[in-house]
Each structure stands twice: as structure tokens, then as C-alpha cells.
Amino acid sequence: MLLARTLGACANAAPPSAPKVVVVGGGYGGATAARYLRLWSGATIDVTLVERDAAFVSCPLSNLVIGGSKQLADITVGYGGLEKLGVRRIRGDAVAIEASARTVALAQGETLPYDRLILAPGVDFVYDGIPGLRSLAAQALVPHAWKAGPQTVALRARLEAMHDGGVFAIHVPRAPYRCPPGPYERACQVANYFLRQKPKSKVIILDANEEVQSKKALFTAAWSGRYRGYVEYRPNSELVDVDPASSTIKLDFEEVRADVINVIPPQRAGAITRQMGIANANGSFCQVDFLSYESTAQKYIHVLGDAIQTAPLMPKSGHMANQHGKVCAAAVVALLSDKEINPSPLIANACYSYIDDKEAAHIASVHAYDREQKTMLVVPGSGGLSSAPSVEEAVYADAWARNIWFDMLG
Amino acid sequence: MKLTALVRTAGACGLPFVLLVAGAIEFDTEIGDDAAMRSACLPRLFVAVFGACVCLQVIAAESDAGRDIAANCATCHHGERSTGAAIPGLAGVEKATIIERVREFRDGTRPSTIMRQLANGYTDAQIEAAASYLAAQKR
Numbered sequence: 002m003l004l005a006r007t008l009g010a011c012a013n014a015a016p017p018s019a020p021k022v023v024v025v026g027g028g029y030g031g032a033t034a035a036r037y038l039r040l041w042s043g044a045t046i047d048v049t050l051v052e053r054d055a056a057f058v059s060c061p062l063s064n065l066v067i068g069g070s071k072q073l074a075d076i077t078v079g080y081g082g083l084e085k086l087g088v089r090r091i092r093g094d095a096v097a098i099e100a101s102a103r104t105v106a107l108a109q110g111e112t113l114p115y116d117r118l119i120l121a122p123g124v125d126f127v128y129d130g131i132p133g134l135r136s137l138a139a140q141a142l143v144p145h146a147w148k149a150g151p152q153t154v155a156l157r158a159r160l161e162a163m164h165d166g167g168v169f170a171i172h173v174p175r176a177p178y179r180c181p182p183g184p185y186e187r188a189c190q191v192a193n194y195f196l197r198q199k200p201k202s203k204v205i206i207l208d209a210n211e212e213v214q215s216k217k218a219l220f221t222a223a224w225s226g227r228y229r230g231y232v233e234y235r236p237n238s239e240l241v242d243v244d245p246a247s248s249t250i251k252l253d254f255e256e257v258r259a260d261v262i263n264v265i266p267p268q269r270a271g272a273i274t275r276q277m278g279i280a281n282a283n284g285s286f287c288q289v290d291f292l293s294y295e296s297t298a299q300k301y302i303h304v305l306g307d308a309i310q311t312a313p314l315m316p317k318s319g320h321m322a323n324q325h326g327k328v329c330a331a332a333v334v335a336l337l338s339d340k341e342i343n344p345s346p347l348i349a350n351a352c353y354s355y356i357d358d359k360e361a362a363h364i365a366s367v368h369a370y371d372r373e374q375k376t377m378l379v380v381p382g383s384g385g386l387s388s389a390p391s392v393e394e395a396v397y398a399d400a401w402a403r404n405i406w407f408d409m410l411g
Numbered sequence: 412m413k414l415t416a417l418v419r420t421a422g423a424c425g426l427p428f429v430l431l432v433a434g435a436i437e438f439d440t441e442i443g444d445d446a447a448m449r450s451a452c453l454p455r456l457f458v459a460v461f462g463a464c465v466c467l468q469v470i471a472a473e474s475d476a477g478r479d480i481a482a483n484c485a486t487c488h489h490g491e492r493s494t495g496a497a498i499p500g501l502a503g504v505e506k507a508t509i510i511e512r513v514r515e516f517r518d519g520t521r522p523s524t525i526m527r528q529l530a531n532g533y534t535d536a537q538i539e540a541a542a543s544y545l546a547a548q549k550r
Binding site for chain 2: 037041320323324327328331335343346347348349351363365366367368369380382383384385387391393394396397399400401403404405407408
């Protein structure tokens with residue numbers, strides 16, 4: 002790519018007076034914003050990415066690691082591509098923001114000045130309503146595996162160690178949570194593993210919601226079809242507590258003991274947004290201006306991805322976070338050069354779920370900015386579901402992953 | 412000649428940000444949609460991709476509106492990457508070809524899995540703006 006090569010050649014040549022943008026969080030939203038800020042500004046913006054982890058590990062596809070058809074290395078991508086574009090990467094944690102001075106402090110002591118700050122912290126887990134999981138020690142006994150990484154591998158190891166004839170129970174929190182179809186895809190992946198290798202075993206889905214939250218027809222067809230006898234779905238299963246010692250999930254009216262339990266806790270925007278007081282939607286998520294993803298509570302700070310209070314029918318997905326990152330990058334480039342921002346952004350979502358290790362299905366939508374309601378609304382007539390899972394769509398799902406990883410990380 | 416090979420050839424002579432030839436996406440695979448229709452489309456796509464490689468003029472920067480819409484396509488359509496080539500790249504593909512493919516998906520005259528549902532979200536003017544931007548991209 003000519004543009005990338007040109008940028009690479011002058012990667013460290015940004016003048017000291019260049020506007021400064023700090024991006025916190027190198028996931029689907031933050032990495033995309035960092036990359037597109039460099040591309041669309043012609044490398045005239047000084048971009049710093051603060052990320053805790055050494056490499057990006059994808060949540061999409063991580064259920065395949067749990068099912069056993071992929072390894073963590075298959076869904077891990079380094080940050081070298083961003084660095085080649087001239088993004089300064091700092092491995093660390095952003096711990097405090099001084100909004101009036103426009104600086105962000107890192108745990109290791111450095112303080113970074115910014116003209117615009119982009120927060121893409123993802124979600125934190127809320128254990129307040131689960132007394133048995135309040136301690137870190139207890140949490141370690143019940144992996145959520147809802148951030149891809151060591152917990153993903155830990156959950157896989159538990160399933161491998163489980164005897165044939167065992168039960169895997171997964172608890173789904175009330176919406177909104179990260180990746181609406183994710184828990185049901187995970188149930189399919191574990192069921193597929195059991196079907197092939199532990200045929201006396203069983204999956205129980207305990208869902209706090211009234212019904213399957215995404216791709217309902219596709220998942221329920223799989224559970225009553227290829228996974229008949231392997232998957233039991235129980236809606237309205239409000240979580241009351243978890244007892245790690247006895248591997249028990251406590252619901253309103255019953256207790257479910259299982260050999261492997263996977264509790265996906267309720268979620269809210271990452272801690273730094275709550276410290277800043279910008280998680281202004283019920284103290285959980287951040288309201289933003291959908292033209293720029295600037296916080297409605299704090300000027301010069303933008304929020305992306307799963308941390309935002311979403312528009313109607315906008316899922317908390319990696320693909321959506323990528324799209325937030327681009328709208329935000331375009332707006333920040335315009336704002337830093339005193340140009341008009343795009344008054345009518347348009348974004349799309351494509352989300353694939355694997356039904357087993359070879360077949361996938363999608364849900365898609367297109368969202369346009371509505372000037373009267375000041376939010377993103379699904380374009381009438383757009384979007385939809387696969388009619389059935391297919392091998393063809395698994396090929397596209399795999400290509401989707403590789404291409405979006407390139408789009409965000411280079 | 413398989414389309415994957417064409418896409419790789421195109422990549423070698425310069426698709427940067429490859430984006431969305433919606434058209435190619437759904438027929439660049441051995442599996443799935445109507446094979447006859449796929450093979451009927453190959454010559455046209457070949458001409459389009461080959462033409463884009465030969466034609467090296469730089470087209471003036473398009474408006475940001477086209478760029479911003481094309482960025483939606485870019486998320487999936489970096490088809491020059493060998494491992495992600497099942498979804499073809501769109502950068503440098505002829506504008507008329509992109510417009511035709513997207514309209515065919517929208518009308519349902521070209522079979523697809525996801526592209527009809529996505530194409531339904533864009534107006535003719537938006538498709539044209541994105542296609543202009545994509546066609547002007549080169550390596």
C-alpha cells in the first residue's frame with residue numbers, strides 16, 4: 002500500500018507541533034481509531050496508543066478455542082503494523098485523566114498531554130450482585146472467558162479435564178452485554194465438542210433474559226436439530242449467587258450444580274470512564290454524540306466500542322466498535338483541522354457465529370444518523386439473518402476476521 | 412483461472428485498501444452460490460481488475476463522503492490478503508463494476524449470503540460515492 006509505505010517512511014517525522022491524540026485501549030475500536038487517524042490525517046497527527054496487553058487477542062472467534070478447533074495463537078495479532086504507521090505504542094494502564102489540563106496519567110508514572118483523548122476501554126465485569134464471586138480468588142475459580150486470553154484457555158482446559166457424562170452450565174447476564182450471540186455460539190461450540198468426544202455430556206444454558214438475544218431462530222434450530230439431547234435452554238434464569246466450591250449456580254428458585262460452570266457477569270464501561278464521571282447512562286455506559294463519539298459529559302474525550310450507551314438495535318460487537326473508530330477518526334481529523342465533520346455518518350454491522358467447527362451464520366444491519374433523534378437508526382429494509390448455517394459462510398467468517406484484523410492493525 | 416488467483420494478481424499490482432467488490436465476494440469461492448452464474452461473471456471481473464492494474468493514473472482525492480462510506484466496505488474487503496481472500500478486495504476496481512455488483516446484490520439478481528442485506532442500506536448516490544473513492548485507490 003503506497004500510503005502505508007509513505008507513512009512508514011516518515012513515521013517518526015511528525016513535527017513537535019503536531020496535534021496529539023491519545024487512544025486508550027487497543028481492541029476493535031481503539032486500534033481502528035489509531036490506524037485511521039494516521040491514514041486520514043496523512044500522518045500529521047501524533048497518535049499514542051496505550052494498551053495493557055502485548056498483543057491483540059480477538060474475542061470474535063475465541064469460542065472456537067473453547068470448542069477446540071482453534072488455538073489462542075490463531076486469534077492473536079501483534080501491534081507492529083500500527084507502529085510501522087507511526088503510532089507510538091505504550092504498554093501500560095491509563096489511571097487518571099485531568100480533563101481541564103487535558104492530560105492522561107499512566108500507572109508507570111508518565112503523563113501524556115492530548116488535544117483529543119479517545120477511550121476504548123471495553124467492559125468491566127460487575128460482581129456486586131454475585132456475593133460468591135466478589136473475591137479475586139473466587140473469580141479465578143469460575144472463568145468468564147468473556148475477554149479473550151488466559152481465561153479462554155482456562156475454560157478450554159476445564160472442558161478437556163471434564164469426564165464424559167459431565168455437565169457444562171453457562172449463565173448469560175441480562176442485556177446489554179458484550180456480543181449478544183456470543184453465549185449461544187459458545188454453547189454450540191461446547192456441544193459440538195461433546196458430540197464428537199464426550200457424547201454422554203450435556204450443556205445447560207441459564208439465560209437471565211426472556212429469550213435468546215440474537216440469531217434466535219438459528220440457535221434454537223441447532224439445539225433442537227444437530228445438538229438434540231446435548232443442549233438445554235432455560236430462559237428467565239435470574240442469577241442470585243454462585244458457589245465456586247460446589248460448582249453451583251444459584252437461581253431464584255433452584256440451584257444448578259455442574260461439572261464446569263461459566264458465569265458471564267453483568268458488564269459496564271471500563272473503570273476509567275466511571276472515574277471520569279462520563280459513564281452517564283445509569284452509571285454503566287457512556288453517552289456519546291454519534292457524529293464524533295465525543296462524550297456528552299466531557300469535551301475533548303471520545304468513547305468507542307462496548308463502553309458506549311448504544312443506539313437502538315446497535316449491538317456491542319467488534320465490527321460495530323471498528324465502525325465507531327472510523328467515524329471518530331474522521332471527526333477528530335476534521336476537528337483538528339477546523340473542518341466540518343460528516344453530518345450524516347453511516348455504519349454497518351456484520352456478525353458471524355459458528356454453529357459448529359465448519360458452519361457459520363450471520364446477522365447484519367446498516368445504521369444511519371437520524372438528525373431529529375440525534376442517534377443511529379437501522380436503515381429500513383437493510384440487514385437480516387442467514388436462512389441457515391453453511392460451510393460457505395464459515396469461509397466468509399474466517400475471511401471477515403482476517404480482514405478486519407488487517408483493517409484495524411495493519 | 413480462479414478468481415482467487417485474479418485477486419492475488421490484482422493485489423500484486425496494486426490494490427491497497429481493498430474494499431468491496433461486493434460482486435466478487437460472493438462468487439470467489441468453490442462453495443455456495445450458483446456456479447454457472449459465477450463463471451459467467453468471471454470475464455467481466457477479470458477485465459475490471461486487470462483494467463484497474465493497467466490504469467495507473469491517480470484520480471484526484473474524492474470527497475470525504477465517499478471515503479467515509481467506502482470505509483464501511485473496507486472492514487471486510489481487504490481481499491488481497493491471501494488468507495482473507497474469500498472476500499475480494501475492492502480498491503482500484505472500476506467504478507462501474509462496483510456499482511453494478513452492488514445494485515445486482517440489492518436487486519437480488521445476483522445471489523448472495525450477506526451482501527443483499529448490506530446493499531439494501533445504501534442509496535444509489537451513496538454507492539456511487541463509495542465506488543468513486545474505491546476505484547481511485549491504488550497501491
